[in-house]
Each structure stands twice: as structure tokens, then as C-alpha cells.
Amino acid sequence: MASLINQVPSVSTVFALYTSLSAITMILRNILNDLVPKKLREYITVKFIDLFSSYYQSSFTFVIEQKWEFCDNQTFRAAQVYLQSRLAGLSTGEFLVGSSDLKNPAAELSLGVPVNVKMADEFEGIHLEWSLRCLETKSFPYEKQYFHLTCKKQYREKIMKDYFPYFAKSAEKIIRHREDLYIYTYNRQQSTWQAAIFEHHTTFETLAIEPQLKTTMIDDLDAFAKGKDFFKTVGRAWKRGYLLYGPPGTGKSSMVAAIANHMNYNIYDLQIQSISDDAELRKVLTATKNRSILLIEDIDCGADSSCKRQTKKEEDVELGKKKKKHDLGISLSGLLNFVDGLWSSCGEERIIIFTTNHKEKLDPALLRPGRMDLHILMDYCTPFVLKKLVAMYLKINDHFLFDPIEKVVREVSATPAEVAQQLMASKNVDIALKGLLEFLEYKMLKKEDTKVEEEGDIEDVDTT
Numbered sequence: 001m002a003s004l005i006n007q008v009p010s011v012s013t014v015f016a017l018y019t020s021l022s023a024i025t026m027i028l029r030n031i032l033n034d035l036v037p038k039k040l041r042e043y044i045t046v047k048f049i050d051l052f053s054s055y056y057q058s059s060f061t062f063v064i065e066q067k068w069e070f071c072d073n074q075t076f077r078a079a080q081v082y083l084q085s086r087l088a089g090l091s092t093g094e095f096l097v098g099s100s101d102l103k104n105p106a107a108e109l110s111l112g113v114p115v116n117v118k119m120a121d122e123f124e125g126i127h128l129e130w131s132l133r134c135l136e137t138k139s140f141p142y143e144k145q146y147f148h149l150t151c152k153k154q155y156r157e158k159i160m161k162d163y164f165p166y167f168a169k170s171a172e173k174i175i176r177h178r179e180d181l182y183i184y185t186y187n188r189q190q191s192t193w194q195a196a197i198f199e200h201h202t203t204f205e206t207l208a209i210e211p212q213l214k215t216t217m218i219d220d221l222d223a224f225a226k227g228k229d230f231f232k233t234v235g236r237a238w239k240r241g242y243l244l245y246g247p248p249g250t251g252k253s254s255m256v257a258a259i260a261n262h263m264n265y266n267i268y269d270l271q272i273q274s275i276s277d278d279a280e281l282r283k284v285l286t287a288t289k290n291r292s293i294l295l296i297e298d299i300d301c302g303a304d305s306s307c308k309r310q311t312k313k314e315e316d317v318e319l320g321k322k323k324k325k326h327d328l329g330i331s332l333s334g335l336l337n338f339v340d341g342l343w344s345s346c347g348e349e350r351i352i353i354f355t356t357n358h359k360e361k362l363d364p365a366l367l368r369p370g371r372m373d374l375h376i377l378m379d380y381c382t383p384f385v386l387k388k389l390v391a392m393y394l395k396i397n398d399h400f401l402f403d404p405i406e407k408v409v410r411e412v413s414a415t416p417a418e419v420a421q422q423l424m425a426s427k428n429v430d431i432a433l434k435g436l437l438e439f440l441e442y443k444m445l446k447k448e449d450t451k452v453e454e455e456g457d458i459e460d461v462d463t464t
């Protein structure tokens, strides 16, 4: 015991040792400060702290932000959808509840992911913790949301390898089978897309079109939906462009609804006139989500697409004039950039649909092969389309008035919208079909009158 006490250094020895160590540290620090630049010193300190803290921390956090390389982060979107579907089963102290069903106040409540609330999930026996965070920003959209996903450090690799693909696949399944579709319209004042439930019930079964066109459309859409690998191997953006053209009332909007319902895609309905310049167009378009349709109706009335294509300089001058006159700033080149350029490759599974009543007014650049994949003519009623409309509206497949109606419909230009209106005039089949025949015959008479007048005009010109 005495020998043990003898080995313990005295207080004065410890103090002397401490003083010399402090002196050496100070000298070393001064030498280091003189020799190593400040920036390098700071870098080493940060690395040292990182190493030290990660060694002692037992958890690891994945941060999933809304944007990834300037595009919508699909992992964020998948997390949103997955968590929303799992909310009822997740262990959490609170969640958001609400309903957007205006017609039914007693509609089943939807659940939403609240901000700053911890939600516990479990994956193959591993405990995970999710939370949605929010950060205010100075620029649009004025807040930035991101998810924190925390697990024990030792499961980091496993979560990345198995859990991330698991919840992404679950989200994909949910999106494919979700019940409500949304139509988004752009609100310029608030610089946001505003959603409303899309309730257009037209499908390819209820759309009166020629069977050949129906088959072409369905095959094309199905091939597109399954084409992820194909688009990847040929190095093209996974998108499809359709130009729907034809007179008013021939079913262009109905075709868009049938496409949306067939694909289960949301629609972004963009009024091109509400966009002030190409920069705004870019911002608006990059805010759209995957598996969606971008619809630009009446393209001939919006962008500067009806003018013949000019050189960039001429285009700018023309644009300048236009801006002064109508404050309409989106250029054809801005739009085309999106169709086949940078912006179309930002995101996946996109369908772009342009509609026009005047294809002949469009710039050839917009019609060039490869720009819009299919040009689809929505035309006046053919006998097949007429019969289909009658079958739908009056639930009959035969009638003694079919022959005369069919004969006239071959001669006149009647739109499906006009025919549908006549068929809705009465629930009595005979009255409705008689009304339709009279309407078509009246059109026929008007057509003949116009022809006679035109021939008269030509004769007048010849005699003068």
C-alpha cells in the first residue's frame, strides 16, 4: 500500500507537467497558425468534428428534398404518396384530415402528412422515423419542404437498398390505381397550379370515333405506358405528343378526357395566353408532375405559332412589338424548346396534347415530323359515329329512320356535338330521330343555297 502511495506523483509534479504541456501546445498552435492557412485549418476542424460526431452518433438521417437537379424529386413524391396511404397505420400523434368533395359533406375524410410530426414506420423489423419539415424561403414558392427519414446507423445500407425501392414501388401502385384524377389550372396571380377533381366520364368506350382511330389510340397509349425501357434504350425522353385538330364540337376535349381516364393521368390545362414570357413558361412547366398530361388548347390562338417561322432576330423584333400591343410574351421557340428540348427531358411519363381548330394556321415547325408524335383529325360525323351516338343516347341499334339519316349525314358536315344535342332533345326515340333528320336536312338545304350563291358570284365576276 505504502509503495502504491509512493508511485502517485505529487501535486507540484502534476502542475509542472501541465504547465509544460500548455506551453508546448501554445508553441505548436502558433507554428500551425503561421504555417497552415486559415481556410485549411477550418476545413480540418470541420472534418475532425464530423468524424468525431458520426462515430458517436447511433442514428442516420436521409434528407429528401422536393427538388433534385432542378426537377421534381420523384423520391419526395413517392414518400408523400406512400406516407399518405400509410398514415392510418403509422404510429403518429397527429395527422391532417380534410375533404374536397363539394357535393357530399359527409364524404370519407382524406388524410394528409402534417409538418414537424414524427411518424414511425417499420420495415423488416427495422424501426424508422419519418418527419416532414418546412423551411421558409425568400423566393417563390416561399417555402421548401423536405422529409427526414431516420434509422439506426447500422441499417443505412439496407434502407437504401431495400426500403427506398419498396416505398417507391408502393407509391407507384397507389398512383396507378388512385380513384380521383385532378385537373390543374395555372393561377397567374399566385404563380401556382390549382387543382380541382376531374370529373369527365368520357372513355374510349363512350367516345364516338371510327374503330380504326380507337384502336390506334389505345395501342399507342398502352405501348407508351409500357415503354420506359424502350425510351431509355433509344435515349429519348419518355413523353408522347398528340396534336388534335378538327372543327369545334368534333370531340377534341372529349378525346383528352378519354386519354386521361385511360392512362389515369392528371391534366395540366395551360392557357398559353396567361403566360407572360418564356421564363415564366419554364417555371410553370417544371412545376408539373410526372404521369400527367399537359394540355394546351387552341394552340393557334396562343403562342406566336401561327406566324411563319422567323430568324431569331426577326422573331425577337416581332415579339417586342407583340409585347407592347398585347403583353403576350411567349414565343414559338420557347414552346418548341419545351416540346423536344431541355424541359421535356425533365420528368418522365408525360403526354403533351395540343388542340387546334385550324391546323393550317400553325407554324410548320410545330408540325415537323418528330415534334408531335401523332396528328389526329377529329372530324365531322360519319355513319359509324352517328350510329354510335344514337346507340349511346337512345339505346337503340336499329330504326326505320336510320337509312335516310345516314344518307344525309354523308352529304353534310355535322359535328358529333350537334348530333348529340339533337338526340338529347327528346327521350322519345321517334321524336329525337325525326328532329335529327330535320336538322340534317336543313343543313343540307343551307349547303345547297350557299353553293348556288357562290356559283352566282363566280358568274357575276365572269360577266364584269
Ligand SMILES: Nc1ncnc2c1ncn2[C@@H]1O[C@H](COP(=O)(O)OP(=O)(O)OP(=O)(O)O)[C@@H](O)[C@H]1O
Residues within 6 Å of the ligand: 206, 207, 208, 209, 246, 247, 248, 249, 250, 251, 252, 253, 254, 255, 357, 378, 416, 417, 418, 420
Ligand atoms: N366524338 C364524340 N363522341 C361523343 N361525344 C362527343 C364527341 N364529340 C363531341 N361530343 C359531344 O359534344 C360536346 C362538345 O365536344 P368537345 O368539347 O369534346 O369538342 P371540341 O372539338 O373540343 O370542341 P372545341 O374545339 O369547341 O373545344 C361533348 O361534351 C360531347 O358531349
